[in-house]
Amino acid sequence: KAGVTQTPRYLIKTRGQQVTLSCSPISGHRSVSWYQQTPGQGLQFLFEYFSETQRNKGNFPGRFSGRQFSNSRSEMNVSTLELGDSALYLCASSLSGNGNTIYFGEGSWLTVV
C-alpha cells in the first residue's frame, strides 16, 4: 500500500512569489492535514481537510491556504512568499482523523531566497 506522497520534494522560490504543494494521501484516507517544520518553531499544524472541507486551522496568516479534492488529494498554497516561509512542509493522512493513526509523507523542502 503506497504511503503519503508529496510533490515536489525540493523547490526554491523567490520572495514575493507563490508556491503550490501537492499531497496524495494513503488510499482510503479522507483526512489530510498539513504541518510546517522549522528548526526554530518545530512542527506546527497548518490546517486539516476532510471531505473537501477545512475542518481545523492553525495559527498561520491568510497567505497559507489549502484545499482538498473529491479524491482526497490535497494542495496547499503559500502566496507572497517571505524568507521565513523556508521550511519543510509535511502532509499527513488518516482515515478520518478523530484519533485514527496519522501517517506523514516525506515532505516538501521549500527554500525562499
Add this chain to the structure above:
Amino acid sequence: GESVGLHLPTLSVQEGDNSIINCAYSNSASDYFIWYKQESGKGPQFIIDIRSNMDKRQGQRVTVLLNKTVKHLSLQIAATQPGDSAVYFCAENAGTASKLTFGTGTRLQVTL
C-alpha cells in the same frame, strides 16, 4: 536532505542498551498520543500510539508509558540499535480531527 531541529536535547546510548525518551504534554484534554521517529531528510515515521484510557502499550522493542496525573509520556526502546538513531517526537491530540501538537523532539544517538 537538510536536518531540522539542529539544537535539540540529545540522548546518547550505547548499542544494546535500553533508551528512555521523555515528553511532557500540555493539554489535559488530550486523549490520544503518538510517538514519531524522524530521520534526517525524511518525514516523521509512526512508531506507537496510546489512548488516554491506557497507561502502557507495547510494540516490537518499544513501550510507551502514559502518566496522566503529571501529563508525562515516555518511550522506551529495548536493545537500542544504530538504526534507531534519529529525532523522536511525541505528539498529542485532543479528540477531534487530526490536529497534533508536537513536542520539541529529542535526538537519540546510538554509539557503538
